[in-house]
Structures are given as C-alpha cells and as structure tokens.
Amino acid sequence: MPEHDVLIIGAGLAGQRAALAAAREGVSVGIISKVHPVRSHSVAAAGGINAAISVADDWRSHAYDTVKGSDFLGDQDAIEVMCSEAPGEVMHLEHIGVTFHRNDAGELDLRAFGGASMNRTAYVADITGQAILHVLYEQLMKHSSSVERFEEWFVTSLIIDDDGGCAGVIARDIRTGRMETFAAKNVILASGGAGQCFKPTTNALICTADGITQAYRAGAPLMDMEMIQYHPTTLAENGFLITEGARGEGAHLLNSEGERFMSKMAPNKMELASRDVVSRAEQIEINEGRGVGPDGRGIYLDITVVPRKRTLEALREIVNIGKDFAGVDITREPIVIQPGQHYIMGGVKTDKDGRTPIAGLYAAGEVACVSVHGGNRLGANSLLDTLIFGRRAGEHAAARARSLAMPSVSEAQLRRDAEMIEQIIARPRAGRRISEIKEELGTTMNQHVAVFRDEQGLTAAREVVVRLKEEAATAYVDDRGTVFNQDVLGAIELGYMLDAAETMVVAALERKESRGAQFRTDFPERNDAEWLKHININCGEDGEPKVSYSPVTITQWQPEERKY
Amino acid sequence: MSEFTLRLRRYDPQSGEPPYWESHTIELEPHRSVLEGILQARGRFDGSIGIRCSCRSAICGSCGVRINGQPGLACHTHLDEALERSSDGMISVEPMGNMPVIRDLIVDMDAVHWKKIQAVTPWLLAREPVPEREYLVDREAMVDVTQSMACIQCGACVSDCLAMEVDPDFIGPAALAKSYRFVGDPRDSEHTERLTALSEDPHGLYTCTHCFKCVDACPKGVNPMGQIMRLRRIAGSDHHIEDRNNGYRHEHAFVDNVRRNGLLHEADLLPDSYGGKFNPRAVPELIASMPVALRGLLRGKITLRKALTHPHKASKELRAIFERIESKPERYELNLYVSGTDEDNEPNEPAPAEAIA
Numbered sequence: 001m002p003e004h005d006v007l008i009i010g011a012g013l014a015g016q017r018a019a020l021a022a023a024r025e026g027v028s029v030g031i032i033s034k035v036h037p038v039r040s041h042s043v044a045a046a047g048g049i050n051a052a053i054s055v056a057d058d059w060r061s062h063a064y065d066t067v068k069g070s071d072f073l074g075d076q077d078a079i080e081v082m083c084s085e086a087p088g089e090v091m092h093l094e095h096i097g098v099t100f101h102r103n104d105a106g107e108l109d110l111r112a113f114g115g116a117s118m119n120r121t122a123y124v125a126d127i128t129g130q131a132i133l134h135v136l137y138e139q140l141m142k143h144s145s146s147v148e149r150f151e152e153w154f155v156t157s158l159i160i161d162d163d164g165g166c167a168g169v170i171a172r173d174i175r176t177g178r179m180e181t182f183a184a185k186n187v188i189l190a191s192g193g194a195g196q197c198f199k200p201t202t203n204a205l206i207c208t209a210d211g212i213t214q215a216y217r218a219g220a221p222l223m224d225m226e227m228i229q230y231h232p233t234t235l236a237e238n239g240f241l242i243t244e245g246a247r248g249e250g251a252h253l254l255n256s257e258g259e260r261f262m263s264k265m266a267p268n269k270m271e272l273a274s275r276d277v278v279s280r281a282e283q284i285e286i287n288e289g290r291g292v293g294p295d296g297r298g299i300y301l302d303i304t305v306v307p308r309k310r311t312l313e314a315l316r317e318i319v320n321i322g323k324d325f326a327g328v329d330i331t332r333e334p335i336v337i338q339p340g341q342h343y344i345m346g347g348v349k350t351d352k353d354g355r356t357p358i359a360g361l362y363a364a365g366e367v368a369c370v371s372v373h374g375g376n377r378l379g380a381n382s383l384l385d386t387l388i389f390g391r392r393a394g395e396h397a398a399a400r401a402r403s404l405a406m407p408s409v410s411e412a413q414l415r416r417d418a419e420m421i422e423q424i425i426a427r428p429r430a431g432r433r434i435s436e437i438k439e440e441l442g443t444t445m446n447q448h449v450a451v452f453r454d455e456q457g458l459t460a461a462r463e464v465v466v467r468l469k470e471e472a473a474t475a476y477v478d479d480r481g482t483v484f485n486q487d488v489l490g491a492i493e494l495g496y497m498l499d500a501a502e503t504m505v506v507a508a509l510e511r512k513e514s515r516g517a518q519f520r521t522d523f524p525e526r527n528d529a530e531w532l533k534h535i536n537i538n539c540g541e542d543g544e545p546k547v548s549y550s551p552v553t554i555t556q557w558q559p560e561e562r563k564y
Numbered sequence: 565m566s567e568f569t570l571r572l573r574r575y576d577p578q579s580g581e582p583p584y585w586e587s588h589t590i591e592l593e594p595h596r597s598v599l600e601g602i603l604q605a606r607g608r609f610d611g612s613i614g615i616r617c618s619c620r621s622a623i624c625g626s627c628g629v630r631i632n633g634q635p636g637l638a639c640h641t642h643l644d645e646a647l648e649r650s651s652d653g654m655i656s657v658e659p660m661g662n663m664p665v666i667r668d669l670i671v672d673m674d675a676v677h678w679k680k681i682q683a684v685t686p687w688l689l690a691r692e693p694v695p696e697r698e699y700l701v702d703r704e705a706m707v708d709v710t711q712s713m714a715c716i717q718c719g720a721c722v723s724d725c726l727a728m729e730v731d732p733d734f735i736g737p738a739a740l741a742k743s744y745r746f747v748g749d750p751r752d753s754e755h756t757e758r759l760t761a762l763s764e765d766p767h768g769l770y771t772c773t774h775c776f777k778c779v780d781a782c783p784k785g786v787n788p789m790g791q792i793m794r795l796r797r798i799a800g801s802d803h804h805i806e807d808r809n810n811g812y813r814h815e816h817a818f819v820d821n822v823r824r825n826g827l828l829h830e831a832d833l834l835p836d837s838y839g840g841k842f843n844p845r846a847v848p849e850l851i852a853s854m855p856v857a858l859r860g861l862l863r864g865k866i867t868l869r870k871a872l873t874h875p876h877k878a879s880k881e882l883r884a885i886f887e888r889i890e891s892k893p894e895r896y897e898l899n900l901y902v903s904g905t906d907e908d909n910e911p912n913e914p915a916p917a918e919a920i921a
Contacts, residue, residue, distance in 0.1 A: 035616070036673070038717055039624045053697075094698045097688030099706050099713050099749070106700035124710060130623060131713050138687040151674075175666060204618040240621045304912055312908050313707060316714075321621065324640060327595065331912070435607030479612035481578050484667045487611035 001409070004030040004148070005401035006394065007184035009155050009169060009211060012040030013129070013383060014365025014390035015190030016136040018354075021394030023146040027401045030182065032150040032171055034206065034489070037137050041192050041204040042386065045129025046243035046317060047113060048121035049093075049383040051086035054110055057120055059083040064557055066381060069115040069274045070345075070374025071516035072532065072559040073224065073552060078370040080555060081352050082381075082388045089387050090122055097135045099124050101314070111314075112248040115274035115378040115564070126243045126317040129383060153180075154489050155210065156417040158187060158218045158361065159409055165359035166218070167407035170417045174489070177482025179418045183409045186360050186397035189215060189348060190390060193366035196493075197501040198341035198449075199442025200239025202231060208493035209500035211367035215348040216499060220356045221536040223369040223550070224346035225500075226507035227517045229377055230451050232278035234340030236298040237326050242318050242337055244379040246303050247271040249314060253282065254300040254334065255290040266564035273564035276376040276517045279339035283451040286338070298336035339451055343382065345373040345517065346507070349536060349550075354393025362397055364389040371534065374552075375516015424477060424491045431474035434490050438497070441468055445501055449508055454522045458509045465505060469498045503537045506545045510535050528559050565591050568643050570601050572613060573658035574668050583665070586610075587654065594644035598655060599627050601643055602669075614668030622783055625716030628723065629669050630658045635723040635781040638669075660723035662732075677719045680739040684762070688746060691753040701750045704902050711901045712745040715786045721778035733767040737778035737788030740769065744791035747798060759799040763807035769795055770811030787901075794897070801895050813837050826882050829874035830866075 006022040008015045011033035019031045033040065052059040063083040067074055094100055094108065100122050103109040110119040124131035140147055152174040159181070161167040168183040191211030195203020216222055232253070233242040247253075253271050255261045265281040266273035273281075282299045285291060292298050303311055303318075308331045312319060315330075322330040347369040354362040354370075365386040372385055444464045448457035472494050479487035513527040514520050533549045540546040568590055575583035588605035599617055606613040616626040620639045627638040632649045638657065646655045663671040691699070721737040728734045743762060746752045762769040769792065778788040796815060799805045806812045817836035821829055834853055838846035860866045889896070 035618060035624075035626065039616070039618050039626045041619070041624075043624050043716075044619055044621070091697060095690060095694050097690070097749070097751070099709050099745075100698070101710075102701060102703040102706050104703060106702060108698050109703075124713065127623075127710075127714060130716065131710075134713065134715075134717075135688075141682055142687040204624060205620065206618045238620075306912075308912050309904050309909050312904055317623070325621070433607065434611065439607075477611050481576060481612070481667075483577055484614045484670055485612075486614060490611070 001181050001183055002030060002148070003183045003406050004028050005184070006030075006186045006188065006397045007032065007168065007182055008188045008190055008394075010040070010189065010191035010365070010367070011037035011149075011151070012042035012190065012192055012365060012386065013133055013136065014386035015040075015188070016133070016140055017387045017390035018188050018190055018364060018394035018397075019147045020136065020139055020143065021391040022398040023143055025395060025398035027398045029146065030148045030150060030184070031140075032153045032155060032169070032182070034152065034154045034174065034210070036151050037140065037149070038134055039206070040133060041207050042133045042383070043130045044202070044204060044241065045383050046126040046241060047245035047248065048111060048123035048128045048380045049090060049132070050113065050116065050120050050378070050380040051090040051122060051384065052083065052120055053087045053090055053108060053122070054118070054120060057118055059086065061117055062086065062120060065116050066372065066378055067557045068562060069376055069378040070372075071276070071376055071526065071562060072528070072557075073227070073371065073374030073516060073534070075371050075374075075553040076555040076557060077553045078352050078372050082372050082384060085388050086384055089384070089391070093132060093135065093387075096139055098132055101125065111245060112272060113379045114244050114247065114272045114278065115269070116272070121248065121380045123245065123314075125313065126245050126315050132383065154492075155191075155214065156420070156492065157413065158214050159413055160218050160358070161407055161409075163359070164219070166361035168409050170414050172421070174484055177485060179414050181409055181411055181414045183407055185401040185404045185406060186362060188354065188362040188364060188393050188397055189367050190363070190365050191367050193344045193347075194497065194500045195341055195344070196438070197441060197497045197504070198228075198445045199439065200234070200446065201341040201442070202234055202239060202241040203342070209496045210493065211363065212347055213496040213499040215356060215358075215361065215363065216503065216537075216539050218358060218361070219539065220358050220361060221349045221538050221548075222346060222503050223349040223534050223536050224371050224374070224507070225344070225503045225537055226511050226535060227345035227373070227375050228341060228449060228504060229275055229343035229345060229517050230279040230339040231342035232275055232282055232339055233301050233337040234342070235321065235326055236293050236336040236338045239340045240321055240325055241342065242301060242321065242335070243315070244275070246301060246306075246315055246318060249303075249306045249310060251301055251303040252305055253278070254302055255285045256292045256296070257290060261285050261290070269564035274376055274378060277564055279451050280519060282339050293336040298338045300334035301337045302334040303330045304332060304334065341446060341450070343377055344504075345369065345371070345375065345377050346504075350389070352392065353396040354389050355396065360400075362393040364393040375518065421488055421492075424488050425480055427474060427476040429476045431476055432471050434475050434477065434487070434494055437468050437472055437475055438494055440464065441497060441501060445504070449504055452519050452521050453508055454520060455509065458505055462502070462505045462509065465498060465502045469502070472498055503545050506547065507535045507537060510547050532559060566594050567591055568601055568647065569654045570598075570605055571654045571656040572602070572605070572669070573656075574613070575665055577667055585656075592643060595642050597639045598631055598641045598643060598646050598657060599638035601655070602638060602657065614670050616670055623716060625718035628660050628718040628720045630660055630723065632656050635660055635720040637718055637720065637783045640783045660719055662722055662725060662728050663719065671719070673719055677717070677722050677738060680722075680736050681717070681742055683735060684739045684743045685758065686742050688749065689752055689754045691751055699751045705748065705750050707902050708899060709745050709748045712741045712748070712786060712791055714784045715741055716784055718783065720781040720783060721788050724777045724781050726775045726777055727771050727773050731767055731771055734771045735762070735765065735768050737772070737792065740772070740795060741786055741788040741791040744795055747795060755798075756803050756805075759795065759803050760805050762795065763799050763805045763809070763811060766809055768809075769799065770807070770809050770814070797895070797897070810837055813839070822878075823883075823886050824878060825874055825876050826878035827876045829876075831871045832874070
C-alpha cells in the first residue's frame with residue numbers, strides 16, 4: 001500500500017504547485033492524476049496571470065479590482081493573501097523558467113485584462129497556462145526522486161477514518177485496472193472544475209467535477225456553487241475559448257448594427273469590464289435581436305483593429321483556432337463569438353491554507369472555493385489562484401504531516417469500490433447510454449443555469465437532474481475489459497457531474513437576488529441586506545443537498561454599486 | 565450533415581487476438597474534427613473505443629494518432645480534409661508509430677517519448693545569481709523560445725521520425741526541440757554542456773537526416789527539424805564543439821563542398837568530412853562505404869564518371885552570396901517566428917464593410 005505524508009489528487013497547476021511546495025519541506029509526496037500531467041486543463045488557460053509587479057502598481061489595487069469583480073462576495077482576507085503574494089509567485093515562475101514575454105527593456109511585459117484598473121497581466125503569447133504547466137512539469141521531472149507520480153490513475157473515493165479525518169484515497173490504475181488503497185496523512189484535492197456539466201463549454205472532457213463530488217460525498221461543504229462563469233468570447237461554432245487577451249490587446253465587440261454596444265453597460269471599461277457584465281451585455285443584444293451569425297445567436301469580435309504583427313505574435317493560438325475551427329482569418333475579419341460556460345467560482349469550501357472542514361483534507365484551484373472569486377472571477381486570476389493556494393496547501397499539509405503518524409487504513413473500502421465498478425460493468429443493456437444522459441445534462445444546464453436564470457427554469461433543471469440521477473444508476477457500458485476501460489470511468493464521472501450539477505441548481509434557486517454571475521430575472525437587483533453571504537451545501541444523510549449560509553469576510557472594502 | 569465512414573484500428577491486449585480494423589458510419593458537418601467523429605461512434609455505437617482525448621482544441625496534446633497514414637491530432641483534422649487524403653473513401657485512424665500500442669489508438673508514450681524528454685535535462689539550469697526580480701533578457705529571445713515552448717508533447721513528430729525508425733535510440737525531434745528551449749534561453753547557464761552532450765551522443769544531434777517528416781507532422785508549428793538545425797549551428801559555429809560523431813566536420817565539409825562546387829559533389833563529401841581522401845581517418849570510412857557505392861553503381865544510381873569527376877563549379881553569384889554572408893561580424897539567424905514574414909508586417913486592411921453588416 002503506497003503511503004505518503006502529502007497525497008495530491010490532480011496534476012494541473014494547483015496540484016503540481018502543491019506537490020513541489022510540499023516536497024521542498026522534505027516530506028514524502030505523491031501526486032495522482034487521471035491524465036498525464038501536461039494534459040491537465042490548466043494547459044488551456046490562455047491570456048495570462050495577474051500580479052501587481054509594475055512599480056506603478058500596488059497589490060491593494062489588484063485586491064480591490066478582485067473584490068469589485070467578485071461583486072463583493074469574495075472573502076477579502078483571502079483576496080489580500082492572493083494579491084499580496086502574487087508578485088513573488090510570478091517572479092518564482094520566471095526564475096524556474098517560464099518564458100514570459102518581455103518589453104523592450106527586457107522586463108516582464110504586462111497586458112490589459114478585464115476588470116483591471118491597470119495593465120498587470122504577465123503572459124506567454126496566448127499559451128500562458130501551457131507554458132506554466134509545462135515548466136512546472138519540468139520541475140516535477142527534476143524532483144522525481146522526491147515526488148512520486150501516479151500518472152493515469154483514477155480516484156474513486158476519499159477514505160474518511162472513524163474520527164472523521166481524511167486518511168487517503170482509493171484509486172484505479174487506468175492502464176491495468178488494478179485498484180489500490182493509498183494511505184496518506186493529508187490529501188490535497190486539486191482536480192479542477194466541472195465544466196462538462198454544461199454543453200457547450202470551453203472546458204476539456206476531463207473536467208467532470210470529480211474532486212467537488214468526492215469531497216461532497218465525504219461530507220465537506222460546497223460553497224458558491226451557483227456562481228458559474230460564462231466567458232464572453234467563446235467560438236459560436238463549437239464553444240472553444242477565444243482569450244480575453246484579444247480584448248486586452250484592443251479588440252472590439254460589435255452587434256448586428258456594427259455598434260460597440262458595451263458603451264451602454266460599461267462606458268468606461270467598454271470591452272474590458274468584468275466577464276459577467278460583458279456576457280450579460282452580449283446576451284441582451286442577442287435576445288433583443290441584434291445578434292449576428294446564421295441564427296442570430298452570436299456577436300462579432302473584431303480583432304482587425306489590433307496591428308496584424310502584434311496579433312500574430314501575441315495571439316497566435318486564436319489565430320490558429322480561427323483558421324482551423326471557424327475558417328476565419330481573425331487578422332482580416334471579425335469572428336462570431338457568444339457567451340459560453342467557462343469556469344465555476346464555487347467549489348469545496350476552504351480557508352486561506354486550503355483546509356476544508358474535514359481534517360487532513362485540503363483543496364486548491366478550481367475544485368476549491370476559498371472564496372477569492374466570489375460572484376465572478378476576473379480574467380487571469382485563475383492561474384494565480386491555483387498557484388498561490390496550491391503552494392499554501394502544500395506547505396500547510398507538509399507542516400501538519402510532521403506531527404502525525406501514518407494512518408492505518410483497511411482494504412474494506414477498496415473492495416467496496418471494486419464491487420461498484422464490477423456492478424457498472426455487469427449492468428444489463430436495458431437502460432440509457434451514458435453519452436445520452438451526459439448530453440441531456442449539458443444542454444439542460446446550459447439552457448436554465450446560464451447567463452439569465454429564473455425560478456421556473458431552475459426548477460425544471462432540478463427535475464431533470466434528479467431524473468437523470470435515477471437513469472444514471474442503470475446506464476450501461478460496452479467495455480468489459482480492464483486495460484484502459486474509459487467507458488466505466490465515464491460512468492463514474494457521470495455520477496460526479498450529476499451530484500455537482502444538482503448542488504449548482506439548488507444554490508441558484510436558493511439565492512434570490514442578482515449578483516456576479518447569478519442573474520435572476522425574477523430578482524434582478526443585488527440585495528446586500530439579505531444575500532451578502534455565501535451559500536453552503538452539504539450532502540445530507542439521505543443524500544439530498546442541505547443548504548446553510550456563511551458570512552462574507554470584509555476587511556477594507558465595503559460593498560458599493562458596481563460600475564465599469 | 566454528411567456521412568463519413570471511420571475505419572478504426574482496434575486492439576484489445578486482453579483478447580489474445582491481433583489488431584483489426586472496424587468501421588463505423590458517423591454523421592457530422594464536414595468541417596468537424598475526426599475526434600468528434602470518433603467520439604460520436606463511441607457515444608452511439610461502442611463505448612469501448614479507446615482514445616486519449618481531452619481539450620478538443622489542439623492544446624492538451626492527448627489525441628495524437630495517424631489519419632490515413634499521416635500523424636497528427638484527431639481534434640485538429642477536419643473530416644472533409646481527412647477524406648480528401650483517403651484513397652478508399654474511408655477515414656482510417658490508427659495509433660501513432662515508433663511507440664508500443666497499449667490499446668486501440670492509445671500508445672505507450674512513457675516508454676519512448678517521455679523517456680527521451682527526460683534524457684535532455686529538461687529543466688532550466690538558471691544562471692547565478694538569481695536576481696530579486698526577473699532576469700532581464702531580450703524581448704526577441706523570449707519570443708524565439710516560445711516556438712519550442714509551444715510544443716504540446718503530442719508525439720506526432722516522434723510517430724513518423726524516420727531516423728528513429730532506423731535507430732530507436734535516436735533522441736528524436738521532440739526532445740531536441742525541448743533542448744533548444746533551454747539552449748535558446750539566455751537565462752540557462754549550461755548551453756555548452758547541453759550542446760556538447762547532444763553532439764557527443766551517437767544517437768543525438770547529428771542523427772537527424774533532415775527528412776522534414778516532423779515539420780509536417782507538428783500541429784503547433786514548432787518546426788522540430790528547424791530547432792535541430794539551429795542547435796547544430798549554435799554547437800558548431802558559436803561553441804565550436806568538434807564531436808566524435810564527426811557531425812561538426814561533416815557540416816563544415818558540406819558547406820565547403822557547396823562553396824567550391826556550387827552543387828554538392830557527393831563523392832567528395834564523405835572523405836572531406838574525415839579530413840580529405842588521404843587522411844588516415846578517412847580510409848576506414850571509405851572502405852566501409854564501398855558496398856553502398858558499389859550497389860549504387862550496379863543499380864545505375866550513380867555512374868563512375870559522375871562519382872569521380874564533378875564538372876560543376878561555383879558560379880560568381882554563389883560566391884558573392886558566401887562572401888556577403890561570411891563578411892558579417894556575427895552569424896545572422898533568419899527567424900521568421902520572431903521577425904514575421906513581409907506579409908505579417910503589412911499594415912492592417914480595414915475590415916470589409918459586408919463582413920460587419
């Protein structure tokens with residue numbers, strides 16, 4: 001049985017950063033990932049990473065922008081930690097090899113980004129996430145003697161001991177089908193978001209809410225689950241992400257009348273207002289008949305106003321995406337985009353050190369909710385979130401490991417999970433296909449839990465999710481093998497997604513106001529008197545979601561009207 | 565919507581059966597990707613089809629396969645494009661080459677690709693002292709290494725590397741491109757050590773045969789062969805690394821041969837690479853190459869006259885090019901990735917009015 005002081009689930013930016021930080025403290029570290037680490041979805045983060053590194057900047061300005069971006073739902077103590085530690089973290093990345101673009105003086109260049117009061121986004125063309133992820137993996141290879149990697153292993157459940165603490169995980173080696181019990185003094189969840197609950201989404205096929213639901217089922221509270229970010233610029237064709245960096249470089253949004261409509265909603269920041277504001281403005285144009293594209297469901301993103309040479313150097317990836325996936329040369333003509341599901345601000349509730357209320361269980365990155373993003377995440381704050389809280393969780397868990405003995409874990413849970421998998425494989429071909437249920441979940445969520453929501457739609461969505469949970473219990477798989485049986489893993493992931501989707505719908509129904517990414521057409525105003533609080537959801541004894549509240553931490557910025 | 569027939573290479577290691585082909589008919593718009601086609605087949609007909617995939621947008625590097633014999637990403641190949649390259653009206657998808665197959669379209673990248681990456685010390689050996697803030701480096705240098713940083717480790721270049729097919733120990737295009745990412749990085753302190761190791765490795769820098777397969781295969785424009793050639797120029801011209809594999813001399817002999825003859829005189833190239841026909845080092849090499857030369861003669865690929873004499877001499881224009889280049893105080897490296905083409909540097913055309921309306 002593998003034993004580790006710190007065991008990390010997920011090897012994107014948060015997970016790898018946590019692993020490196022814990023290893024540096026000299027404890028034994030393991031990292032498990034269901035895909036090879038460089039395939040993790042952090043690879044898709046494009047535009048950059050925010051940090052007040054310019055001499056003209058101040059981390060407090062970054063923190064205020066983040067608080068305002070969160071629509072005052074973010075916890076300000078956590079935001080202060082993130083923003084004040086950001087410059088040091090970016091310099092650390094630079095020192096270990098990230099190839100950040102430079103200005104003519106050879107210093108890090110900074111680009112404009114949404115919701116930011118000045119240029120503070122460091123970047124590598126529009127492959128920033130890829131560049132950082134690959135450099136962290138270089139470091140994992142360098143430190144391969146102190147971080148044990150389990151690549152292509154799938155976690156089936158967390159082990160909770162009799163005292164209610166987390167003592168390890170059960171996982172399956174995808175290549176062989178072998179199940180293994182991993183004992184650990186501390187487990188850090190860093191397994192990413194839940195975008196696959198929606199269709200379309202910018203998120204990769206692996207973003208299936210695994211960690212969110214594993215923690216939920218183990219008794220941890222989820223927080224801010226109603227806060228789902230719709231990114232303003234996703235390709236109308238297929239939902240692919242077009243980086244906010246495009247607007248950072250100066251691109252315009254135009255409706256069918258050729259009007260820069262952002263002047264109505266955000267006369268000062270225009271296209272660089274926060275994402276919830278821009279997505280809403282776009283959706284209003286579309287709903288009122290000023291959309292573009294074949295069915296009028298799109299908006300023009302006009303990058304031709306950016307100098308061609310600059311676009312080709314700083315936005316290479318979206319030049320390729322335009323060409324390869326939409327047949328458009330974005331340096332010559334506008335491209336049709338629309339708001340699309342992109343990120344979940346909510347997740348497993350943690351403190352500033354990544355601790356969940358379950359002893360020994362940590363979470364960091366998109367799976368977690370600290371909450372630094374509150375109602376709406378600013379662009380280029382997600383990479384920062386993963387790195388700062390990944391590192392802090394890794395350091396804290398390593399320190400905690402020193403005073404603990406390795407927990408003794410029985411094989412009972414392994415047998416339970418192995419039986420669960422055998423039962424899925426043995427199901428008769430009578431129910432629905434996994435792919436059908438996933439499709440229905442995605443389209444339902446995208447219809448009712450999107451930019452605009454109301455009670456009727458959310459109630460309908462909840463009914464669908466509850467029905468799909470029943471259907472998923474009998475959905476059958478075709479693959480009966482053990483080597484790379486992706487089919488059976490898909491069935492387990494579907495279960496993760498359905499539980500997470502249910503908590504999103506329940507939270508969205510609960511919050512009877514409009515704040516950040518949650519816009520209720522039946523409650524169109526922000527209501528600080530009643531709703532300046534987090535919604536927490538726990539899994540009840542009966543398996544039903546139970547709602548409670550927790551206060552928002554305010555340090556120096558009182559809620560005010562939000563204008564861009 | 566159009567119908568496409570996918571012919572998938574299937575292999576189940578637990579069945580005891582050899583690999584086989586299986587066809588599925590799928591329905592999608594022609595500009596959708598081969599990956600979407602495979603996922604439709606998996607979702608509708610057979611959940612057991614094995615393929616690694618995640619992002620669907622050519623950034624995670626999971627879905628490297630061979631489509632109608634060409635390596636690439638399934639998500640980055642349009643169905644209609646793939647069909648055009650097909651000879652039998654079907655889109656054939658099989659696992660990448662040069663790596664063992666685990667199951668269906670899934671290959672063991674750890675056994676080959678990642679092992680080679682690991683061998684090039686794939687992390688920055690940073691210059692000391694580490695500054696308090698960022699290292700101050702040229703803007704262009706960082707743009708330049710971003711080209712090799714853009715590698716997504718999909719393995720497409722490894723799949724069809726001909727040199728690796730012949731010499732499985734060849735370090736290969738992906739690992740060499742990764743090397744350039746450090747050799748080209750002004751913050752790295754061990755350029756000479758890295759280049760020496762790659763030059764001295766008998767399966768290293770000079771094993772590449774310039775076949776361009778990796779350049780065609782790469783879905784991200786990394787141009788692995790270009791990075792290999794750049795490593796050689798830096799090793800030879802800037803660091804003067806004279807390796808045991810004779811790569812350094814060979815490159816110089818090649819250039820001198822062209823300078824002299826205008827067109828390459830192949831019969832001279834081999835002895836010149838070893839210091840000339842009468843150099844003692846050249847004799848065993850010449851003897852060793854006799855069977856190849858003899859076979860060439862017998863099959864009419866070369867004639868004795870052509871092998872011994874080379875009527876062509878360098879023209880005045882060619883000599884002028886050499887003089888012009890070699891008179892520069894520093895070696896000039898044309899790098900379109902940094903400079904952009906003339907077309908890239910043109911000012912923007914205004915967007916056509918009808919596109920907006």
